[in-house]
Amino acid sequence: MAFEPVLTPFVGEPNAHTLDFYIQRARGYEGLRKALTMQPNDLIEQVKASGLRGRGGAGFPTGLKWQFVDKKAEPRYIACNADESEPGTFKDHVLMERNPHLLIEGCAISCYAIGAKVAYIYIRGEFYHVQQVLEAEIEKAYKAGFLGKNILGSGFDCDVYVHRGAGAYEAGEETALIESLEGKRAQPRIKPPFPAVAGLYQKPTAVNNVETLCNVPLIVLNGAEWFAALGPEKNGGPKLYCISGQVKRPGVYEASMHTTLRELIYGETFAQGMAGGKKFKAIIPGGSSVPLLLDEHLDAPASFDGVQKAGSLLGSAGLIVLDETVCMVWLAMNLLHFYRHESCGKCTPCREGGNWLYQLLQRVEAGEGRMKDIDLLFGVANNIVGKTLCAFGDAAATPVLTTLKLFRHEFEAHVKEGRCTLPSEWRAKHPVMAH
Amino acid sequence: MSFHPQMEYAPARFHRSERKLADEGQPFAYTPENQAKFDENVTHYPPEQRKSAILYALYLAQGQLGYLTGNAMRFVAQQIGCSTADVEDVVSYYTMFYRKPVGKRVLNVCRTLSCALLGAERVTEELSRTLGIKPGETTADGEFTLIEVECLGACDRAPVVMVNDDWHERLAPEQVSKFIDDLKARGSAVFTGCHLKKE
Numbered sequence: 001m002a003f004e005p006v007l008t009p010f011v012g013e014p015n016a017h018t019l020d021f022y023i024q025r026a027r028g029y030e031g032l033r034k035a036l037t038m039q040p041n042d043l044i045e046q047v048k049a050s051g052l053r054g055r056g057g058a059g060f061p062t063g064l065k066w067q068f069v070d071k072k073a074e075p076r077y078i079a080c081n082a083d084e085s086e087p088g089t090f091k092d093h094v095l096m097e098r099n100p101h102l103l104i105e106g107c108a109i110s111c112y113a114i115g116a117k118v119a120y121i122y123i124r125g126e127f128y129h130v131q132q133v134l135e136a137e138i139e140k141a142y143k144a145g146f147l148g149k150n151i152l153g154s155g156f157d158c159d160v161y162v163h164r165g166a167g168a169y170e171a172g173e174e175t176a177l178i179e180s181l182e183g184k185r186a187q188p189r190i191k192p193p194f195p196a197v198a199g200l201y202q203k204p205t206a207v208n209n210v211e212t213l214c215n216v217p218l219i220v221l222n223g224a225e226w227f228a229a230l231g232p233e234k235n236g237g238p239k240l241y242c243i244s245g246q247v248k249r250p251g252v253y254e255a256s257m258h259t260t261l262r263e264l265i266y267g268e269t270f271a272q273g274m275a276g277g278k279k280f281k282a283i284i285p286g287g288s289s290v291p292l293l294l295d296e297h298l299d300a301p302a303s304f305d306g307v308q309k310a311g312s313l314l315g316s317a318g319l320i321v322l323d324e325t326v327c328m329v330w331l332a333m334n335l336l337h338f339y340r341h342e343s344c345g346k347c348t349p350c351r352e353g354g355n356w357l358y359q360l361l362q363r364v365e366a367g368e369g370r371m372k373d374i375d376l377l378f379g380v381a382n383n384i385v386g387k388t389l390c391a392f393g394d395a396a397a398t399p400v401l402t403t404l405k406l407f408r409h410e411f412e413a414h415v416k417e418g419r420c421t422l423p424s425e426w427r428a429k430h431p432v433m434a435h
Numbered sequence: 436m437s438f439h440p441q442m443e444y445a446p447a448r449f450h451r452s453e454r455k456l457a458d459e460g461q462p463f464a465y466t467p468e469n470q471a472k473f474d475e476n477v478t479h480y481p482p483e484q485r486k487s488a489i490l491y492a493l494y495l496a497q498g499q500l501g502y503l504t505g506n507a508m509r510f511v512a513q514q515i516g517c518s519t520a521d522v523e524d525v526v527s528y529y530t531m532f533y534r535k536p537v538g539k540r541v542l543n544v545c546r547t548l549s550c551a552l553l554g555a556e557r558v559t560e561e562l563s564r565t566l567g568i569k570p571g572e573t574t575a576d577g578e579f580t581l582i583e584v585e586c587l588g589a590c591d592r593a594p595v596v597m598v599n600d601d602w603h604e605r606l607a608p609e610q611v612s613k614f615i616d617d618l619k620a621r622g623s624a625v626f627t628g629c630h631l632k633k634e
Contacts, residue, residue, distance in 0.1 A: 011631075087547045087586040097631045120479075125490075125531045126543075126587050128600040129629050161479040166490050167530035169585065183486035183515070185528040201484055244549040244590035251591045288548060288586075318590070320549055331548065338547050338585050344528075428556035432569075 003230070005254040006238050007214055011098040017133055019140045022101040029101070029146050031217030035109045036154040038220075043113040047216065050224035051236045055091075056081055056172070056209030057287065057315045058391075059304040062216075068196035069114045070204040077205040078110050078119035079195075080213055081177055085124055085169040086287035087338060088318030091240035092210035094252045096123070097130045099214070100137040104160055106213030108147060109220060111158045114206055118159045121210075122177050125166040135162050169342035173390045174207040175199075176344065187344045188390035211240055231257035235303035245321035246278060247271040257303035261285060261293070261310075264302055265321055278323035282406070286315025288335050289395030291402035327422035328407040329414055332399045333361040339396035350393040353384040357400055364411060366431075367419040374411050378404055457523070457534050460504025465514075469495045473514060485515050489525055493532055502533040530584065538573045538580035540618070543597040546583040549590035554608050558594050559583055561611035578619075592630055601626045 010016040010025060022028035035043055048063025069076060080103070084092040096103060107119040123131050138160055141147045149157045163181055170176045171186035178200050180186040199205025215237055219227045228236035235257040241264055244250045249272045253264065261283065266273045274280055282292045285302070290313040293300075300310035307314040322331070336358040345351045360377050363369045381397035381404075388394070404411065413421040465473060473492055480487040492514055496507040508522045515522070526532045544550075544559045559581070563569055566579050573580040589595045592604035598618075603626045606614060617625040 084588050085586060088549055088590050090588045090590050093588055094631060097629065124588065125529070126584075126597060129602065159479075163479075163487070164490060164494065165529070166493070166532060167584075168528065180490075181487060182484070183489035183517075183525065185524060201481065242590065244593065245552050250549075250593075284548075320552075320590070322552070326552065334546075334548050334551050341585055426552065426554045426557060428560055430560065431556075 003238075003254075003256045003259075006218055006230075007102070007211070007240060008094060008099065008252070008254045011094060016098050017100055017137060019101060019137065019144060022099075026099075026102070027221060029105055031220040032105050032108050032146060033152060035112055035217075035220045036152060036156060040113050040115060043109070043220070046224050047113070047219055050219045050227040051234055052212065052215055052219060052227065053235070053304060054209055055211035055215075055239070055316070057086065057289075059314065062208060062212055065196065065208070066110070066114050066206055068194065069206050070197050071115060073204050075118070075203055076114055076116040077200045077203060078107060078114065078116050078213075079174075079177060079181060079200060079205055079207045080107055080119060080121040080210060081172060081174065081207055082121050082123040082127070082210045083165055083168075083172040083177060084127075084210070084316075085172050085342075086289065086316045086318055087335070088242060088244055088284060088287050088320040089316040090242050090244075091252050091317065093127065093130060094240070095210055095214050096127070097133050100134050101141065102214045102217060103134075103210055104138055104141050104147065106216040107160050108151065108158050109216050110206065110208065110213055112156055114204075116206075117157050118161070120181055120200075121160065121162045122171065122181060123162055123164055124171070125164055128164075131162055131164055138162065168344070169338075170344040170390075170392060173392065176390065177207060178205065185344065187346045188392075190389060232301060232303050232306070235301075235305055239302070239317060241270075241302065242316075242318045243271040243321065244318070246275050246323040246325075247321045248273055248275050255302075257301060257306070259302050260299050261302050261307075261319070262298035264319060265298065271321070274321070274323055276323075278325060281322045281324045281326055282328075283322065284318075284320040286313045287318035288320070288338065289313075289391075289398055290315045291398060292406055294406065325422065325424040325426070327365075327420055327424070328403040328410045329361060329365045330420065330422075330427065332403045333358065333365050335399040336361055336396070339392070339399075343392065343396065347388040347393060349384045349387040350396055353380050353393075354396045356380050357384075357396070361400070364414050365420055367414060367417070369411075369415045371412070371415055374404070374408070374415070377411075457503070457505040457508065460500070460506045463496070463500070463504065463506040463510045465495060465510070466499060469499060486517055486521070489515055489517075489522065490529070493522070493526060497532060502536050536573070536577075539578050540598050541580045541582060543582050543584040543587070544570075545585070545587040545589075545593070545595045545597075547586035549586070550593040550595055553593040555594035557608035558596070558606055558611060561608045562615070565612045565615050579615075589629070598623075598626060602629050603627050604630055 015021045052062045053059040168186040171180045175189035176186040195205040297310040300306045340354040340358045381400040384393045384397040476491045477488045492511045512519045512522045570583045596603045
């Protein structure tokens with residue numbers, strides 16, 4: 001059976017983002033109507049039965065997350081994580097700009113399910129144009145009575161606000177997002193207590209990714225069985241894949257999690273293969289924080305469990321495809337520049353270790369490295385993993401550990417030959433050494 | 436100081452006593468429109484949680500002045516009801532707040548992997564050559580500031596440049612000098628904008 005997109009069926013049409021379009025063509029707000037006739041607990045049970053897993057990166061079951069929300073404390077909050085900053089990820093961008101009402105409806109239903117009255121959509125500061133669309137559509141939803149007081153005559157009140165961040169990758173971590181919402185630096189908190197118990201303003205909070213919340217109205221409308229049947233066991237539902245890098249047709253593609261990585265890269269309806277007739281070298285399957293996979297792994301299904309079995313993680317489903325011209329030392333250096341810059345500075349291993357890793361990589365890449373630098377890279381990276389409050393530390397060490405594991409010979413060649421052994425014309429002609 | 440490299444990441448070189456305080460600037464207050472916007476935004480949060488509006492308050496101040504002065508931060512602190520140190524704490528953390536004057540157009544070139552694979556490093560080099568400034572600098576006429584930023588979240592349209600709040604997608608290194616000429620001649624009309632808007 002061919003897969004029909006359900007999250008993004010109309011994104012190519014001119015008025016897909018408008019309320020009228022959403023109501024007429026996409027059964028808009030029918031899910032909310034139905035949800036308001038159900039008991040909140042039944043709603044949570046339904047989401048649990050659907051097996052919906054968080055689309056932000058960790059793949060944690062959403063229903064379970066909602067169940068953990070402390071129902072005794074008031075008020076409770078939904079925080080929607082729209083701080084899409086993982087390199088290689090740009091799916092929530094599409095959903096918010098082209099299908100904003102699906103997210104708004106998802107926020108309202110989720111609020112009803114956990115008994116919250118306010119949802120904050122934390123959007124990254126760089127998505128100003130997306131915020132404009134989202135806020136205009138939220139206003140229309142208010143006017144039409146889908147948000148605000150006494151929604152559809154049910155007595156349920158719900159407000160949705162957009163909160164604009166100001167440039168911090170770390171704000172995508174759930175507790176750091178909460179800190180940022182409270183008007184502080186986006187730095188993670190010690191867990192426990194988890195946000196479900198003490199989140200925003202120390203009140204019970206569910207932090208969910210945009211794509212996760214967008215799936216909720218579909219589950220309510222079509223049922224948990226329908227949703228689960230869209231994908232493999234425990235990996236149900238539609239999935240958005242962001243394919244970027246050196247492919248012919250980069251973009252966001254919706255597919256079931258039966259689809260293999262190879263289909264996503266080479267399929268006619270997906271990225272259509274490598275650009276410029278170059279050979280495939282490796283792929284980062286889930287945003288820059290996950291280990292690399294090689295050609296031999298590409299027949300794995302691009303599901304949470306499938307990619308994990310192949311030795312990586314699906315993460316945020318940001319597939320970055322690399323061709324034969326990519327130097328792996330340069331790749332690790334590029335990503336460590338990112339992690340060094342974005343480290344929030346709270347935990348020493350990540351703040352200092354990331355900087356040391358970057359400096360070592362710079363030295364090796366410039367051809368000034370020594371053989372023992374390679375072991376030192378390994379040592380420093382391993383001293384970050386598992387020693388930080390949030391997953392950022394592990395993410396920062398991963399590009400180094402994975403390139404060393406699969407492409408150690410490239411590091412050695414750099415040291416032996418005293419130069420970059422794979423310079424490419426698309427890279428800087430005169431690289432500047434940053435300190 | 437922040438550990439953010441853009442914020443002079445070099446704890447060994449800058450001793451606390453040598454720390455440059457923010458430029459005090461002229462006395463600052465919101466325009467009536469901005470004051471109204473702020474007063475509305477604060478109502479999004481519980482009454483005792485005014486601090487949540489701090490990012491919004493800072494955006495308003497920066498929109499008014501172009502960058503954040505000491506007086507602007509003090510004003511924001513009064514509006515929020517927190518200390519000036521709390522405001523500085525936030526300002527020094529987030530990359531989208533400027534503590535020095537910037538050019539009329541701030542060219543933010545994405546430098547992270549997906550954009551770099553398609554020539555973003557070359558785009559920065561070309562912009563740097565065309566404008567005669569290094570990343571982090573502003574042209575003498577105050578028109579352009581060049582900044583390298585991390586992933587902007589439009590990796591399928593690489594390389595991406597964010598100019599103030601506008602986007603320009605798929606800027607090839609060869610197109611850079613024409614892009615700057617067009618930008619000088621026609622202003623914001625040259626931006627491709629986000630491709631999703633047109634679909």
